[in-house]
Amino acid sequence: MKKFETPDLPYTYDALEPYIDEATMKIHHNKHHVAYTTNFNKALEKYPKLTEQSAEDILKNIDSVPEDVRPAVKNHGGGHVHHALFWEILAPAKDSGEAEGELLQAIVDSFGSFDKFKEEFDQAAMTVFGAGWAWLSVADGKLIIEKTSNQDSPYSLGHTPILGIDVWEHSYYLKYQNRRAEFVENFWKVINWQVVGEKFAQAK
Helix, strand or coil, rough: CCCCCCCCCCCEEEECCCCCCHHHHHHHHHHHHHHHHHHHHHHHHHHHHHCCCHHHHHHHCHHHHCCCHHHHHHHHHHHHHHHHEEEEEEHHHHCCCCCHHHHHHHHHHHHHHHHHHHHHHHHHHHCCCCCCCEEEEEEECCCCEEEEEECHHHHHHHCCCEEEEEECHHCCCHHHCHHHHHHHHHHHHHECCHHHHHHHHHCC
């Protein structure tokens, strides 16, 4: 049976300072993500044939996962996949760049302007009740903003997420306490737009 693994960060734990602190990154990656991956693998042990698919494809086909393990696969598989994407679309502020090319044009076409997109994305991130994520996803070849609760996945809706913000408290509480809005504002300073653009090109 194939085992899914928690990917290494593509930068050091302190690389996103001062916007995302080293202590949060260590706990978020080494504890939370590792736990999701471990429990995802554990949930799949009874049905090893499922591991012939990618983790993303398992989530895309969540309704075909046996009912006795489906909740665990959805929660922990979602946590594993979502965090892997999250690390990938972050970068130190000096390396983050800006949306450009086809991605920028698609954002303007979909939302009217980059500022309008940012406003709508922030609104989604701020209105996730409790724990969850806000996403920029590709659905039917077009960009949409959506939000999901807990570790429910855009993949299970037939969408492909290309940018996401984790608004579970574990992602920001050490530094920001209850100031989610400040965390969301600073998220824009550490987005790796080159990676997001590549993901858009693959997904559209």
